[in-house]
Amino acid sequence: MYTATFDLSIQWRNTAPEGTAFEATEGYASLRLGDKEVWADVHWHWVDLLAFLAENWVFLKMEQTYPVGLRPKMPHLLRCEAETRWKLGEKSGTILETQVEAEEENVFAFEYRHDLACALEGKWVPSVFVLREGNHMMISGDGILIREKYLSVISLLNDLGDKIAERLRQIDDELARLRLAEWEQREKRPFSLELASLVTGASVDFLDEIFSNINAGVNLNDNSPEIQDTVFMAVARMAYGASLSTVSATTILSIVAKTPKCRSQNLRCLQAEAMNKLDNLSSKLSAAEEGRLLAEWARERILLSQQEKKHPDPKALFDRWQVPVHNIGLSHDGVDAMLCWGGEHGPVVIINTGSTRNRKSSGQRAALAHELCHLLFDLENSLPFAEVISGYSDDWVEKRARAFAAEFLFPRRICERYFKNNSVAFFIEKMSSDFDVSTEVVAWQLFRSNIGNTLSTEQKRDIKGFVSNPDVLE
Structure with missing residues (x-):
């Protein structure tokens, strides 16, 4: 903790x-x-x-x-x-x-x-x-x-x-x-690929290749003679960390470079409210519990109708706030989505259509809900950022975003309302179909709900069949 x-x-x-x-x-x-x-x-x-x-x-x-x-x-x-x-x-x-x-x-x-x-x-x-x-x-x-x-x-x-x-x-x-x-003079380090390599973790060859292929006028350091953490450096860091190819990294950077800063006043006001909500939460909460509570707040604050609350559409919310969403095919199945912003660029959401999870609408909705959490609670305009959803990441911010996405799309209270202590497998499959979320999301939400403590050993064993890391359920 x-x-x-x-x-x-x-x-x-x-x-x-x-x-x-x-x-x-x-x-x-x-x-x-x-x-x-x-x-x-x-x-x-x-x-x-x-x-x-x-x-x-x-x-x-x-x-x-x-x-x-x-x-x-x-x-x-x-x-x-x-x-x-x-x-x-x-x-x-x-x-x-x-x-x-x-x-x-x-x-x-x-x-x-x-x-x-x-x-x-x-x-x-x-x-x-x-x-x-x-x-x-x-x-x-x-x-x-x-x-x-x-x-x-x-x-x-x-x-x-x-x-x-x-x-x-x-x-x-x-x-x-x-x-x-x-x-x-502490801020005035002259820019070089060698120094950029140190602060991003990306190799000099990787940086040189992707930034030499970007359109003229766009470079790693926003044309500044001094080293600074631009959105382009953030994207380079995350792309290299996620083992993206230089072709994929160049494609992403080109999209970010063409995306102007979002001017939505509604979004800025909402982010201020979101940060205030986050600041008022107890520091003793786990990342998962924090994500759930933030999702509860977001559902009440931004979902305007009962239909929206039953079937939230993260893509429609991004459209409402003038945040562009780009679907591109990356040669990497472990990356579902990226959210990029910083300086005079973004935010912009990039969905990887090459991801196995994103081939289903439930997968894309989960990726977008995940990015919605970052947009509301992790975006501070003074700090460039590029977030990659990938299975190996287990840091606090990612755990919170995963919990947020699950609760935002399929609240635990739905499990408590509809579950009748019958077949767990039938319930998970039906809820997955009715609410357009993955069976894994339903399984986790059922296990974490108040019903979870009442399930039999056999029912818990059935839940394990729907999750990718069943050992965590022990």
Whole structure:
């Protein structure tokens, strides 16, 4: 379960800064994750933290992927997974020593960019990793994982850096001037494919191929000389992570490039209401429960008639808000849909007609309902984003969107209203047909409803036959 508390503060040893850069920034830092104080009154000269933040600012703001193709559940588990892979690879002969050395260097570099403890060179403190995850930040350390809003974490770190910088401005010191200059230039990394590769996780060759094939005037960095997280970089990151071909990635990017920013006032007002609803939910809810409650709110707020509530049409809602939906065939069966936005582009929904699930109307409706959740609750105009629905993803945002889609299309209360304690298989098939949702959605909603606890062992066994991961039902 995620908590939602991250705080890093410094108490200065001297009220007024004086002396060298080290002396002026001497103080005691406390860092809290959730209910635990991970750093307690750590004594240090915090000009080093300013240097760390300035050097790694672009990566803290933009990098969202792990190196060497690994996907640990928490940032601080990266090295453990890497070492396990290296040992198994060396034992089986599938990984050469030179590859291990190269990967170890990449892992070390990643750790240095994202571990706040690396700011305190020469002093041991528990590692605290900060890694962006869409519109959120994952912060992990000392066995704790929390998720905070991206903007709040970046704002906290920015304010802390400004406070350290302000002390340095008040003294006459060569190191202070150097660190101030670095801090003031922290956003101004010149764009290069190599740097874009680091922050997107995509290879240089992949980026070079897709962006050299896009129409003139559209490029990876929105023609800016400085590196920034544009919607095009977000699409590149997600396309590469989902193993899309360069042809598919180029097609998607071309669509996004031609899609102007949505100007629907109704949508903007609705998103503001949605974010207010989200902010008022308890932080102790699971992702699935949060998604269900958000779907209940959305059904009451945006479905205008009884017919709409019986058979919601996500495509009609996107049309109502002037959000274009494009059907294209991608050479990848694991990607159902993408929602892309950022800057002056989008949002735009892309449905993969090549997906097996999307060959049925129930599959396309589920994909669109999933994207509806992202549109309402995950879109913040200041943050570019490209979301891919794929089976391997199990992060918080995706779990919430899956639960939202199921509840939005087929609420649990329908199970409670229509189920008569007869054949589970008959009920699932009939509800699937009547409400145009997959049998798996019906099965899960039945299991999770109040009826789920009353089902017999045999009935639960029948439900397992309709879900792709029956072990979760144990």
